[in-house]
Amino acid sequence: MISGPGKPRTLLKLEPRSRFAVGVHLDPVVDTVVVVDMAGSVVAHEEIAPYGSAPASELIRAVARAVDDIVGDAGIDRDLVLGVGVAAPGPFDPRGGRLLDPPLLPAWHNVNVRDDLGAITGLPVIVEKDVTAAMVGEMWFDGSSVLNDAMFLYYGAGVGLGIAVAGAPVRGRTSNAGGIAHIVVDPLGPMCGCGSRGCLGVSIEPRTLTAEAGYNEPAGDSRAEVDRLVRDAAAGRPETLAVLRRAGERIARALVVANNLLDVDEVVLGGPVWERLAGVLADTVAARVAGDPASTATRAIAVRRSIVGADVAAVGAACLMLDGAFAARPARMMIAL
């Protein structure tokens, strides 16, 4: 239909393989590297073991090598790579890009990821707090506008909250927003390093749950600990079931307190530990959120599982790179219909 004077509009559609972005998630347990196309689809995925206590220059070189490898192995022309989005646990310095003293990644103390990785790879680098990247990744893949006002509880080796308000991620003035580890969720819970008892972070840490469930032998890393909890819950071990029920209640209380503050009413749960525990925790969390007397919500709080999955922080970091490309030069990513 022609609605007025002027050249008829040309219809364009996105060419997904016109450009690519790399996403990296620096995590205490496993580093994830993904390549996404312009549609946000993951076209390559790699996991690399963290390098422990190597010097910072070596860590950066290892990440640069992983970026080179995944792009090369996927057969992608390097000229089509827009850049690298890096998701990492904070805190960052106020100008962004530099990791200060991440408690979960001690080897990354004072490393300028943005500048140093950019210098080695020759690619633009964006650095984002992992929980914010996770929120962005989820918004990209959610076709609706439901997540315009939402929060993403990221449950990995640590716990944090990604926040979206009015369709945009909330970063705060120094990109460090989302710290919810010290919300008290269980007055009788374990002691926290901050001096309080029952803070969310310490209360749902895999090794806390393991200790509370009465295991004497460590199972290995946090993934092995969590897998043992899930296995024993499936077998009906009463102590494990009780511990997991309580973990679900603790998570629910944190979500209700955060929702009272933010009034978003849409909750996404994700992250590598959540992905493993969702099957045994999701029902408890949803039921307790709905019935928590502390809630001031005037409509039901929707609780959903991440549709992106365990890679969500890496995928979200890559999507941030795509966002920048769309804003700058959208026409180059389009083909005429």
Ligand SMILES: [Zn+2]
């Ligand atoms: Zn605390």
